[in-house]
Amino acid sequence: MPRQTFDRRTNAELVVRSLHQLDVPASVNTRHDIVVADDIDGVDKKVSGSAYKLVNTRAYHHGTMLIDADLGALGRYLRPPPKNLVGKGVESVRSTVGRLRDYSYTVDHLSFCEEVAAEFCHSHGADVRPPIELTASDIDRDPKIRQYHDEITTWDWIYGQTPDFTHRLEQQFVWGAVDIILKVHRGIIAEAAVTIANAPALVAVAMRLAERLKDKQYSRAGVAAAFVFDGAQLGDEWTARRVQELAGWLGGAL
The missing domain is CATH 3.30.390.50 (CO dehydrogenase flavoprotein, C-terminal domain)
Known part of the structure; x- marks a missing residue:
């Protein structure tokens, strides 16, 4: 979207309204994280991660949602780097995490996607359109998609921009x-x-x-x-x- 009108909280609140339709009591905290209050221990648990990129006049926002993830495995995958590995990148802020399935027995990937799409169209006055699934045959059929696919699978793209x-x-x-x-x-x-x-x-x-x-x-x-x-x-x-x-x-x- 245009850089001048981009606001992290606005996008997070759009997703939160979608979660309310799924009976998930989500909210946005002061860091613009999407969290759900846990009634048992009274701790807000982060259920979504976001990242942002500003390029010239445009702003990009993407994120993840923990729907039914294996949180035990997640903890193992996100081990902090050893002390003898020192980088210059921006460090992540550690947070207590949760998943939507702990607050709703019916939520799944499809229902989440449908609610977010519906809320996006409602908020921006757009017509709801059926999703388009990108398959392997589409990659081979469209030269531009093939070019992009090949670029993001190269070593230079994956590792060549790593911070010192x-x-x-x-x-x-x-x-x-x-x-x-x-x-x-x-x-x-x-x-x-x-x-x-x-x-x-x-x-x-x-x-x-x-x-x-x-x-x-x-x-x-x-x-x-x-x-x-x-x-x-x-x-x-x-x-x-x-x-x-x-x-x-x-x-x-x-």
Whole structure:
């Protein structure tokens, strides 16, 4: 919608009115989150997440709704990043969450979508239209949709715009302690520092690895490419096995 008329609370309240039609006692809090008051513990539980984007004269708003989600699994998926992973992105605010099914036995995905669509049309004076389902055949039939689909499945689109971050990885092996610090810019390792303690035979390997990690993708494939050494660079079979262990650990840790 036009940037000048965009208001986060207005959109959230539209969704809340839709939920009232489903007998869900939702409201909008001061952070413009959609929440439902829990009568048991008296805590407002967040049931929806939103994100916003302002581009030139336009404003975009999208969000999610927890209808019948597995909240136990959600907690596992949203584990905070480890302390040795430091980013420059905007941190999310932790909230107690709930789901619509806990407040209504009849609500489901279809009824939620229908109520939101109806309320949107009512609020904006638009005619209700049947939804159009986008299928795989539509993607293949329309060149513009295919172009967009192909773009958002590339590594550059998914990871190339990641905010800068620093990742420190530490591991204790039988033969020595490894400490690796990666500074990543737009999904590419801009700087790397590799230290291997208590293993003098691997000092040269650590120096080469730091050089080879630079400009590689922050991914398993990028790390694998950095570990391509020839026999002369490794020296002996013992060193080759240690490098193989390092490659397996680092690739799995990203």
